[in-house]
Amino acid sequence: MDINQTHASSARSEPQSPSEESRSPAHAAASTPPEATQEPAGALASLAGHRRSRSPDASEASERTDPSGGAQRPRKKLRTAHGVRFAEPASEGSASAAGPSSSQPMARLRAMPRHEADDPEQRSINEQIARNQRALIDRLHVERQPAAALVRRDWVLAEAGRYLTAPDHHRLLNDVLHLSEEERAEVARLLPPGLAGAYLSRDEQALAHSLGGGTPDVALRRAGWMMRAGLASRHFPGAVRSEPMSRTIEQAEADLREHFEHGGPSSQANAVLDLVASALCAPTLEDAHRLAQLVLQPHYFRALPDSQRATALSLLCQGLLSVNTVAWITLSSAASGPVAGDAPAPAANVDAASIAAFAGLHRNGLAEIIPMLLGAARGTASMTSSAAYGILFPVAQMVGRGMPDSQAQRALLDLYEHLLAHVDGPERGQSYTDLSGMISAFGEPGLRRRAFNLVTQHRPGAARTNDWLAHLDAPARTRVLLTVIYQLNTLGDELRDDAFGLLLDQTAPGAIERFPGDARQRLLEQARELEAPPGDNIRLLAVVGRLLDHAPVDDIVLSLGVLFGHADEAVEDDALEEAVWQLWDRFLPLLPADASAHLLAHAVAVDTAYMQFAMRRFAGVDATRLHAMLGALNDARSAPMANDLVERGIDDADALHATLQTILAERPPAQRAAAASSIAQVLAWAAMTMPEPARPQAVRNSVREALRIVNDTPVQARAAVLAAYLRPEPAQRVGPVAYQYLASAMFSGNSQQFHRWLDTVPASDRLSMATGVARLLPSVRGQAPAARAVTVVEGLYxxxxxxxxxxxxxxxxxxxxxxxxxxxxxxxxxxxxxxxxxxxxxxxxxxxxxxxxxxxxxxxxxxxxxxxxxxxxxxxxxxxxxxxxxxxxxxxxxxxxxxxxxxxxx
Known part of the structure; x- marks a missing residue:
């Protein structure tokens, strides 16, 4: 028969059931609850099967015709409605005597005699008696249904508990089905541990029967299960954190310790697994450490089959990390004060001493656990890659929050040396990365060197190979190098040379191509921060230079700007400043003209003391590139440089001229003419960027300085400077200066001396000057200036x-x-x-x-x-x-x- 159909048929109205038609009218009336009847609510109402309606008039009529003679009883003592029993035999002529046969318990119940309701108090008692009768009849009726018998099975009740909240499940078992404490405890054991614990936290009677047993195996299994269920219930909604539950968990741990030695192998293995699961749900870090140490005790851990040991260790370490993380987050949020709005933090009075005490608890716990973990790992024969990584990763995360003592550090390195051989794939690279990230955290130099050697797989005394990280793939190499660069300040002098050796080995020409573009970018971003001791920054700059050789233009521009910032901050480190400028000189020519120009203008904008540095770089480029660079300096970023040049020409022209002459003297003789032209062009550019009120004076100053550069040039080299002024690109800015000089010399009183000088000028320079002046002729206005210009060209021709x-x-x-x-x-x-x-x-x-x-x-x-x-x-x-x-x-x-x-x- 279908369960749903049976349940539905039992909930139909009374006349359609033959057994109901044979009942007496009194019994039928009594079996129908009034509206005030207490009935299951929500999801529990469907388990009751049916609800009936009964008018208050019918109930009163039944009470008035009660043959028990209740109306004639003296009313000296009031009968209460609580604890009423219906075991009194039915008298002849009663309403229940005419009911069904003796096989039907509801038919054998007689109506409870009641006193006449002459006063409100007695009437209330009578109504309570009637409600109790109807509730009992409903209960017996429900229990007789086939669906109810099925629902009472333990596994069905446990399955229902998966979909009910803990309060509803408790009402189902206790208030609706009226299961005993032992039965409710058995149902709870069929639930998942967290749900079972949440249920038992609301059922103290069933909780009291959750432990114990006839044999050590039963007691051991119940103790382990109770620890797991009680601790896991803290993470489930509906659970109640009660004192009975806490005492039961403590008693379960005591029972487990007591019965462990007497349990069978299977029970012992299950108990250890329950301890592992309990450590995962431990409420405090101290509890997690205690449970972990209990699991890792040799006679406990060896109770596990070898096939389960690796997984158990992995789960235990992950559980420790979870509890550790939650504990640190809770402490940090408490120490930081209010976390949101006006709500206070969990413990606003947390001070530095409390944090230090908690950190001590963390380190001491790791000091106890890591050596035990090493012994357990060595005692596990079937160690898989995932399990080994599941051990190493949580341990590395916990150690990163506080390194234990030296003995535990040695055990930690032993653990890595043992488990790294079992890890493969991407997890292998991550394990090496984690180890490299904690090198500087080891307290003793010998331990730091051993950790470094483990990362590079180097045996002490053996010669280094060409590729120190040949055992790692490119992503892992990148992460290891990043961690090494990050720790350069804290590695110690004895290991820093090896660290730089690793960096130079991995960025050597031909080796750096192993890294993809994004990896090189990440390495460059970290290295250019120069987070190394002052004496070692130049060595780090060598690594930066190798990375810049393979960097895109945008990264080079950004990196040069960052390095300039470091050089500007290192006021007393002349060696670092010089090394940075060498990188600028090396990479500026490789950049687009606009990027180079903006970098130089940025340097002057940061500090005008860098004007000489910028002018030196402008003087070193060819005419075409300089023309493009100056054309790019047309926005607000270049204004500080232009303003400074113009102000120098106005306030102290002699000092500016001396600076420019120093720059020219630094150039090789063959390049001085082009450098002079470049300097003159920069001066002309600065003058033309001035606003209109100041521009004429700025232009006159720039022309004067450009002519002064020509006049200060030796006579034999003067023609080259003029020719450089008149080349196509410079001619737009300084060509008129050269023409002015030539015209003045040609039409002055010393014209013969000028012509004698022209005779000594090489034909190529004369031709360049003539061509430059010829290009200026179309802009000449007026016949007299035109005739003068033609004369200059004829003289140069x-x-x-x-x-x-x-x-x-x-x-x-x-x-x-x-x-x-x-x-x-x-x-x-x-x-x-x-x-x-x-x-x-x-x-x-x-x-x-x-x-x-x-x-x-x-x-x-x-x-x-x-x-x-x-x-x-x-x-x-x-x-x-x-x-x-x-x-x-x-x-x-x-x-x-x-x-x-x-x-x-x-």
């Missing part, structure tokens, strides 16, 4: 050409000037045309010659059309250009000729 590449650039610059100058500059155009014609005819056939003809053909479209009085084409006119091109085409190849003619036709 070399008649004997040595550099054809520079010569064709000069012809191209003069051609551009003809295309842009107005026709009214006829005399100046004639002079320029003559120089162009000379240059074109002087060029040998080749690429430069073809390029000049093509350039002239394109520019000729803008030449004025006219001729001289003799009818010949005047230089600088369109006809002159066509004639010159036609005469030169014979010296070109067919392809060039065709292209130039096409340009002429267009």
């Amino acid at each position: 070399p008649r004997s050409l040595e550099s054809w590449s520079d010569h064709h650039a000069l012809v191209g610059a003069l051609t551009d000037t003809l295309a842009r100058w107005p026709a009214t500059f006829d005399v100046e155009r004639l002079r320029l045309g003559a120089m162009i014609e000379h240059g074109v005819r002087a060029l040998p056939p080749g690429a430069e010659h073809a390029q000049v003809l093509h350039h002239l053909a394109m520019a000729a479209r803008q030449f004025p059309r006219g001729s001289s009085s003799s009818g010949e084409a005047a230089p600088g006119t369109h006809a002159w250009a066509m004639r010159l091109i036609q005469s030169e085409l014979s010296r070109t190849d067919d392809a060039t000729r065709e292209r130039v003619l096409r340009e002429m036709e267009e």
